[in-house]
Amino acid sequence: MSRIAGKDTKPEMRVRRLLHVSGYRYRLHSKCLPGNPDVVLPKYKTVIQIHDCFWHQHKGCPDSGLPKTNTRFWEEKLSRNVERDKRSMGLLGELGWKVSVFWECETIQASKLRMRIANLLDHRQSAEVSSIHDNAN
Ligand SMILES: [Zn+2]
Numbered sequence: 001m002s003r004i005a006g007k008d009t010k011p012e013m014r015v016r017r018l019l020h021v022s023g024y025r026y027r028l029h030s031k032c033l034p035g036n037p038d039v040v041l042p043k044y045k046t047v048i049q050i051h052d053c054f055w056h057q058h059k060g061c062p063d064s065g066l067p068k069t070n071t072r073f074w075e076e077k078l079s080r081n082v083e084r085d086k087r088s089m090g091l092l093g094e095l096g097w098k099v100s101v102f103w104e105c106e107t108i109q110a111s112k113l114r115m116r117i118a119n120l121l122d123h124r125q126s127a128e129v130s131s132i133h134d135n136a137n
Contacts (some may be wrong), residue, residue, distance in 0.1 A: 050104070089101075
């Protein structure tokens, strides 16, 4: 296994680049939040987790198949990852963050990814704009 669940992986870079060109400001790997979310958008109270389909076991995805050897080891290891994800998402939700998971296989098509980001954040933005408006003067 040469795949490493590291930082600055390609899918994450794709998401970050799109956020950047769309003018969204974000923070990375915030240590103050449960699960060190990959991308944090404080203004939108939204975090984006970019999950590798294998390491985080994307259900039904062809990329999530377990290795044919040491299957049991992988099963246990990966199910621990899934449990950890669930736990940190629950905690983030309790803290009032909206959590969105982008699976690696969903980040490949830029047009789809762009639409998804727009849907996720424009919605939130309109809520914020109206509250700013309410507070003006
Ligand atoms: Zn997938």
